[in-house]
Amino acid sequence: MIxxxxxxxxxxxxxxxxxIKEVAESISAGLARAALAGEVDGVVRDLNYKLxxxxxxxxxxFENEGGRDAYRHTTSHIMAQAVKRLYPEAKxxxxxxxxxxxxxxxxxxxxxxxxxxxxxxxxxxxxxxxxHPLERFTLxxxxxxxxxxxxxxxxxxxxxxxxxxxxxxxxxxxxxxxDLCAGPHIPSTGKVKAFKLLSVAGAYWRGNEKNKxxxxxxxxxxxxxxxxxxxxxxxxxxxxRDHRKLGRELDLxxxxxxxxxxxxxxxxxxxxxxxxxxxxxxEHRKRKYQEIKTPVILNEDLWHRSGHWDHYKENMYFTKIDxxxxxxxxxxxxxxxxxxxxxxxSYRDLPQRLAELGLVHRHELSGALHGLMRVRCxxxxxxxxxxTPEQIKDEVLGVIxxxxxxxxxxxFKYHVELSTRxxxxxxxxxxxxxxxxxxxxALDAKGMEYKINEGDGAFYGPKIDFHLEDSIGxxxxxxxxxxxxxxxxxxxxxxIGPDGEKHRPVMIHRVVFGxxxxxxxxxxxxxxxxxxxxxxxxxxxxxPLVDKHHDYALELQKLFEDKGLxxxxxxxxxxxxxxxxxxxxxxxxxxxxxxxKETENRAVAVRSRKEGDLGPMPMEQFIxxxxxxxxxxxx
RNA sequence: GCCGGUGUGGCUCAGGGGUAGAGCAAUUCACUCGUAAUGAAUAGGUCGGGGGUUCGAUUCCCCCCACCGGCUCCA
Numbered sequence: 001m002i003x004x005x006x007x008x009x010x011x012x013x014x015x016x017x018x019x020i021k022e023v024a025e026s027i028s029a030g031l032a033r034a035a036l037a038g039e040v041d042g043v044v045r046d047l048n049y050k051l052x053x054x055x056x057x058x059x060x061x062f063e064n065e066g067g068r069d070a071y072r073h074t075t076s077h078i079m080a081q082a083v084k085r086l087y088p089e090a091k092x093x094x095x096x097x098x099x100x101x102x103x104x105x106x107x108x109x110x111x112x113x114x115x116x117x118x119x120x121x122x123x124x125x126x127x128x129x130x131x132h133p134l135e136r137f138t139l140x141x142x143x144x145x146x147x148x149x150x151x152x153x154x155x156x157x158x159x160x161x162x163x164x165x166x167x168x169x170x171x172x173x174x175x176x177x178x179d180l181c182a183g184p185h186i187p188s189t190g191k192v193k194a195f196k197l198l199s200v201a202g203a204y205w206r207g208n209e210k211n212k213x214x215x216x217x218x219x220x221x222x223x224x225x226x227x228x229x230x231x232x233x234x235x236x237x238x239x240x241r242d243h244r245k246l247g248r249e250l251d252l253x254x255x256x257x258x259x260x261x262x263x264x265x266x267x268x269x270x271x272x273x274x275x276x277x278x279x280x281x282x283e284h285r286k287r288k289y290q291e292i293k294t295p296v297i298l299n300e301d302l303w304h305r306s307g308h309w310d311h312y313k314e315n316m317y318f319t320k321i322d323x324x325x326x327x328x329x330x331x332x333x334x335x336x337x338x339x340x341x342x343x344x345x346s347y348r349d350l351p352q353r354l355a356e357l358g359l360v361h362r363h364e365l366s367g368a369l370h371g372l373m374r375v376r377c378x379x380x381x382x383x384x385x386x387x388t389p390e391q392i393k394d395e396v397l398g399v400i401x402x403x404x405x406x407x408x409x410x411x412f413k414y415h416v417e418l419s420t421r422x423x424x425x426x427x428x429x430x431x432x433x434x435x436x437x438x439x440x441x442a443l444d445a446k447g448m449e450y451k452i453n454e455g456d457g458a459f460y461g462p463k464i465d466f467h468l469e470d471s472i473g474x475x476x477x478x479x480x481x482x483x484x485x486x487x488x489x490x491x492x493x494x495x496i497g498p499d500g501e502k503h504r505p506v507m508i509h510r511v512v513f514g515x516x517x518x519x520x521x522x523x524x525x526x527x528x529x530x531x532x533x534x535x536x537x538x539x540x541x542x543x544p545l546v547d548k549h550h551d552y553a554l555e556l557q558k559l560f561e562d563k564g565l566x567x568x569x570x571x572x573x574x575x576x577x578x579x580x581x582x583x584x585x586x587x588x589x590x591x592x593x594x595x596x597k598e599t600e601n602r603a604v605a606v607r608s609r610k611e612g613d614l615g616p617m618p619m620e621q622f623i624x625x626x627x628x629x630x631x632x633x634x635x
Numbered sequence: 636g637c638c639g640g641u642g643u644g645g646c647u648c649a650g651g652g653g654u655a656g657a658g659c660a661a662u663u664c665a666c667u668c669g670u671a672a673u674g675a676a677u678a679g680g681u682c683g684g685g686g687g688u689u690c691g692a693u694u695c696c697c698c699c700c701a702c703c704g705g706c707u708c709c710a
Contacts (some may be wrong), residue, residue: 103705111639201705202638209707213638216705244702249646257683257701315708360710365636366701368708378710477710515710546667573667581671595669605669613670 005056014051021047021187024059035059036067036191037184044070046136046184062223066184069097074134074185075124075192075221076102081177082123083217086116092179093155093205093214100231101220105203107155111215117197120217124195131190132175136183144169148180155205156180194228195221238472243524244371250529250586252537253372253520261369261376263517268537271566272520275535277357279409280381280513287402289355289383294335296359300325305490306334307426311459315362332358333484333509336384337491340505345495350505351387351395357516358382372521379516385508386493392506396442396464396481399510403466403479406512410523411635412468415475416448419456419463426460426486435483436462458509460486470526478514478522483507530587530609534630541583542569545576545595552599556592556619563623565630584609590626 001013004023014023020038024031024047037044039058040051044066051057060067076095083090083106095104112120139147141160148156159180160169172181174189186192197219205211222228239245247253252269255262265273281291297319303309308316308330317328329335336354345352361377368374385395407414418439421432439462443450450464457463466479484507487493494502513519523531533539540560544553553569560567568588570579576593583591592598593605597616604622606614617625628634 113639199704200639203706204637207707209637213706215638218705255702260701362709365708367636367638367706369702374709380710480710511710513710518710543670545669548667575667575673576669578672579670584671591670593670597669607670 002051003054004051005054007058016052017050019048019050020045020057020059023051023057027059031059031061034061036061036186037070039064039066044184046070046134047187049184070184070186071192071223072097072102072221073181073183074189075195075219076104077134077172077174077177077179077181077185078124078127078189078192078195079120079197079217079219080104080106080179081127081174082120084177085123086119091155092153094159095179101198101218103203103216103218105205105214105216107205107212107214111202112200112217114200117200117217121195121197127175128189128192130175131188133188134185135173136170136185137173138168138170141169144171144180147171151178153180192221193223194225195219196228196232234472238474238525241472241525241528242371243373243521246524246529247372247521250537252524253517255371255375260366261364261374263372263375263377269520271537272523272531272535273516276513276516276519280357283402283406284355284383287353287398289353291355291357292336292339293356294332294339294358295329296361297321297326297328298335300327302334302338303327306337306487307460307490308334311424311426315364317361317363328361329358330360330362332356332360332380332382333384333487333507334491336382337487337493340384340386340493341491345386345505347388347495347497347503350495351385351391353383353385355381355383372517375515375517378518380511381513381516383508383510385510386488386495386505387508388495388497388503389506392438392483392508393442393445395508396439396483397445399481399508400442400446400448400464403481403512407466407468407479409633410526412470412526414466414468414479416443416450417453417456417465417467418443418450419453419458419465421462422455422457422459424459425457427489431485432462435485439464439481439483458482458484460484461509468522470522471528472525474525476518476522478519479512480510480514482509484509531589532629532633532635533589533626534633536587536589537566538568538586538588539565539626539630540567540590540592541586541588542567542592542594543576543579543583544569544571545593547573549594549596549599552602553594556594556604559619560623563627565623565626580607590622592622 002016003011003013005011021032021035024035035047037047037060038049039060040049041055044060062068062071073096076097080092080095087108089108091107093105093107096102144160145157148160163169170182171178172183172185197217199218201216202213203216205214220231222231250268251266252272253263253265256264300318312330316330319326319328336356339354340352357379359377359379364374364376387395420436443464461482461484463480463482465477467475467477469475488505488507493505495505497503542553542556544550550571557567557569580591587609589609591607593607598604602619603616604619605616606622608614
């Protein structure tokens, strides 16, 4: 007998060799039906995995990441099987489960067309109907290689050769299809209920652009048709929120053919942008930051000194002025360095927090450009904090608090990740350890949970990244805090300590919005263009019924504008329903219908974008209401 | 940059070897109207750019550009 500890802490005894599925059946028929895999001592296994020793067992359903992955991973095998049946010449690469589905990469000469996808889907349905069990088996390395060589699968052979010594080499068979795979899988193909192939795209073998481009098919699957439909609906929703579409429709910003990656901001977009920047300035002043502005073009020598030449040249633009070489800044830090260096600093002056809304240019690959999310010029809401080593922790904590305050205002949840030393970076291991530990300590002091991204840091130091989650569950990296021991060294920055000697300050680079442009894109999609009143480019739209109400409407506009509100009046000769429809589509928070009654009573008939007709109210009451909403940044 | 797709009036889209159409928007006129589209009329395009094939190209072919979906990269 063996003892199995379940998730709820209960311990049950079973005969040695019992399968996970049998354990599930012993608990309840419902659980046995829903179970897709099991986590045994922290490792996800197939349902027919035999338990031989005492262990902890967590049964995984589609609600668990492990169960979901197994389900979709099996769907990807079904797709591969279908592709091999229809296109035997296709070579198999890899086919994992990913966040919202799965993909499989194939090496095939003729790219897949949408019609091909339909055929593949039809074949997949057949395979599901045939309900093949997935059988796992292992082979010794040389036999495994021979097996895949005979099948004519060069990518699989390469994968096997790269597996570490001693690693078990497992395969899964489902009917006429066998794939090299670590698993786990769900028991049979018939378990897959609802799936859809979504798109085809090129993808390099092993993600390396020097390798051959393969054909990747993306798809997703769910245990219920309704869940699949809901997911597809959400994809449509996301498309409707696309900031590129909304930006154009709402006249906020646009990117024109004449400037790929270089966005234009329209008057309404500038209002939004300026409101964000005003808010940013106010909050930074509160926290004792000083604002600076450094030039966009600076001498090339500076970039040699900063290390950007060696580490970032590929992404930089260069120019010549009177025979001398200059660079367009891709980052603000070297400028900040020069500002610090202008004068000698005492330890009493530190920390010194220099903030800059700095316009940077970076050369991005043409294929990487994406609306305001990925551009070639953008404004970082940057700051460089110069401090003594003792001040690191407090300063990092201060920035963490600042970022937390900002994101809350917009209604974002977020999580943090810590990135460590990458390849091709500057400095010694000791410096990196010290910097990385300082960041960890700050996070621990806050009691924040974080994920570690090994090797994902900047070339000059480790960083904490803030990933915020928008209203439809997508995450975006925005804020970052980067600790830097390198730049102060390179620029020979000093401060005079209490001992009268020169010491080396430490520096933090940090952004909150990240890029103003991208943050605006995220906000646009987050709110689906319906910005909260404090951010809305037009806050109130006055809609007079007919000509004779124009005077009062214009008087109201003047009055509201004096209160600092952003107001438009629709004086066109249109019916009220039409004016309302347009204002509603423009996502204006408040519409004021002005007719005889309002004119007589000096009142306004309020219609809220969200709640519809609120009825008439005295004009002062409306002003109080909207000012309160703006003042408190109500979402 | 790479793979695939797309490019027709401000927007959304139809068409197709004989020199272009719809809806919305715009303009004008009529209507003076109470919470998501009043009606009529008018105007607007060298069909992304360049080259080629052809009697003739927006349509077929080639090159380029931009955009979209991915890969890579990243704020």
